[in-house]
Amino acid sequence: MSEEKSLNFIEEIIEADLAAGKYQSIVTRFPPEPNGYLHMGHATSICLNFGLTKKYPGYTNLRFDDTNPVTEDTEYVDSIKEDIKWLGFEWKNELYASDYFDELYNFAITLIRKGLAYVDDSTSEEIASLKGSPTEPGTDSSYRSRSMDENLDLFERMKNGEFEDGTRTLRAKIDMAHTNMLMRDPLLYRIKHAHHHRTGDKWCIYPMYDFAHGQSDSIENITHSICTLEFIPHRELYDWLIEKLEIFPSHQYEFARRNLSYTVMSKRKLLQLVNDKHVNGWDDPRMPTISGMRRRGFTPQSIRKFCDTIGIAKRENIVDFSLLEFCLREDLNNTALRVMAVLDPVKLVITNYEDDKTEDLISENGPDEAYGTRAIPFSKELWIEREDFMEEPAKKWFRLAPGAMVRLKSAYIVRCDHFIKDENGTVIEIQCTYFPESKSGSDTSEIKVKGTIHWVSAAQAISAEVRLYDRLFKVENPSSEEGDFKDYINPDSLQIIYAFIEPSLQNATTENRYQFLRKGYFCLDKDSSSEKLVFNRTVTLKDAWAKEVKK
């Protein structure tokens, strides 16, 4: 009795291919260029490609598309590998387009011998002007009719380093009047005297994307090469090269990249945010990078669930950020340890509690009994949340107010008798009496209260820095707004506060996730030390009262 989950269009293609016996098993690949950090958009591609070969027989390669030495670096290779592993996926082979440089060079010679490629001495400006426009055909380069021998000779000399950068290129000979601009004699190789992160100074000519990607797919026997919509025009060239080279026929399929509301998702824009110091690096918890989200406290499960839920299609989209938050909270609710922390403290004094007494009260650690319990110190002076007291209570107010009663979570019911203000009118102390017989777990008081609030004992509380994050942008789709996307940055996306947290948190670890009761999910930040704890707010809890207040 398997639940009937509908297939996305790529799964349909794969099932048809498998059913027709076209393939016995499939091979996919995740092909990042190592020139930046992975973000949520890559996560969809990773979940798709690796997910496919979990569902169907076959495997997925990790292939670094490193054909442009000036932008690429091993620093990125390492972070990409770390991010994929963290997301919970394993690649079959770790490969590099640069592994195929010799083979690619020979492919180019094959093309020249077939009269399908030529060396062009034109400058990039000349090439651009002869290219035509989408509505006008291009013009043949005057070098297009060079003899095969001359092409072979010049291409070899290009490889040998005889020419300066930009003085010559190798181009495919297709059709300068083609309606698809990419088929107008596309560049295959360019000269770059640059150091490559893997091949060093061995090469001074490097293949273009179009002459590397499809060929690498073919060399690896990739059956389904999945990319995003903007590569649709490339498919015609992809197929042309494979056909002329007579190599393994990989096929390209395209899906629409997923966009998330209230953020941006292009390497270029993310790089600007980092360079212009709008965020503190690629792993800033506000960034939609995998490393940023990891630091923020996202779990791999929640990201995988999200990718699975939004699915795959070919139309333009902006996914609600709230769906990501839902997937996050769903996972965190099941795993986070429950603790108490007061983010905006005000003193609460229990006037009828003994002055020097401290008692240990028992509180549950997690969402169910399996997580066990722990002892929390309770005493006469506590910190409670400032927003849990209202001098003049609103209607439907369940919390503290003069004369009102609430339960202190895992402790006693208290009644507010007095409060003290400073000269500015700010409440600085709330005085209560407690009901000893209302003790949590053995309550015989028969007092019913509607509200339960969290607290920490003032004497034992420890102080911690807490970083509260909000959305990075003020608008749903910063990229589609007038002017520069950076004009729409939310200036209040980071708020740093100092909170009182319960003493057990002294042993907090980065592996654990915590729910600060009634306040949200938090995780320990890497900036923490034994003297100073730093927590990141991953996401708030849903807040029905906040909605009520808005009305």
Added chain:
RNA sequence: UGGGUUAUGGUGUAAAGGCAGCACAACAGAUUUUGAUUCUGUUUGUCUAGGUUCGAAUCCUAGUAACCCAACCA
């Protein structure tokens, strides 16, 4: 003004000529020692105009809108 791709509630995604479904969001209620969780229910949709058909989101015709393509980037 050429070529390509796409159009289903506020959002994302199903329905391969036969009941427009699912999830998020929103709203209402129940439970609750977290105004959380959980549970129950409600609202909202096939781009437009024609046509074929017993029957159309799906097929046909004509429109409309959005996105992509003129880097020695990927």
